[in-house]
Amino acid sequence: MAREYAKLNLNKMTRVLSKLNKSELIDSKKVVSKGIRTAQSKAKESNCYYCGTPCSSFCNSHTIPAFSLRNIAQKGKLFSANKVIEMRLVEMEKGVKAAGTFQIICKSCDNTIFQEYENPENYLNEITSKMLAQIHLKNTLKMISQRKMEIQLYANIQFGNQGKFKNKINQMDLTELEEELAYAKRKINKSYKGDYQIIFHKKLDYVIPIAFQGAVVLPIDLKGAVINNIYNANPKHKMKWIQMAILPMEATSEIILFVDKGNIRYREFRKQLNSVDSLEKN
Ligand SMILES: [Zn+2]
Known part of the structure; x- marks a missing residue:
């Protein structure tokens, strides 16, 4: 039952939340926000996670490049993924500045290591391994930052054995993510054609109203065959991530x-x- 656990819990939580009245919901929001803030501050690193330089002020790194967010933002606000999953605890609308951010690298790294993929002009040509490595790196840094925060959150005594179990899974994820990070870092510095395999690439001739960037572990393929056995809690059975932008x-x-x-x-x-027929893909 390993990694499926979190998903089931989220569904249960969403059901519980939908039954709360307004004041109960506000109280729950306060408790959760406080818990997350405490966990974030405990999870804070002292050095930049990329270059290792001691760092007191971390960059508020955007997962999705600001140019993409600006292309879909309405009046400076945009809907986050929470709108889609109806997770009522987190604010549904976020300003462009706050959307999907993480804080584990220094400003100098943030300004330099994602440059190629964050330049819209580079998409006029073939997507390079370096651009893919930069997306891979950023997705992985974001996941590492999230897992570290969750580890602090679930270490809280009130989560008891559930928290301990959740953190065992989080630690397994973290070990795997560190390997992903090492690969992306190597490819940022020296990349060759073929370092990454494109699973799917489509250039649409219109602006879609949604932006997403992240890494996911797909449990099954389109025919229902297993890609990642998420029920296998053996650390030797590694999850394989797919990168999406x-x-x-x-x-x-x-x-x-x-x-x-x-x-x-x-x-x-x-x-x-x-x-799949191109109409269906669109
Ligand atoms: Zn740095």
């Missing part, structure tokens, strides 16, 4: 799904995705 440009949009070179678990999924 849905980026609205000024007049077009990019949809990119990719994995690192050695990741063969998504082979069938890749074939399935690319054989």
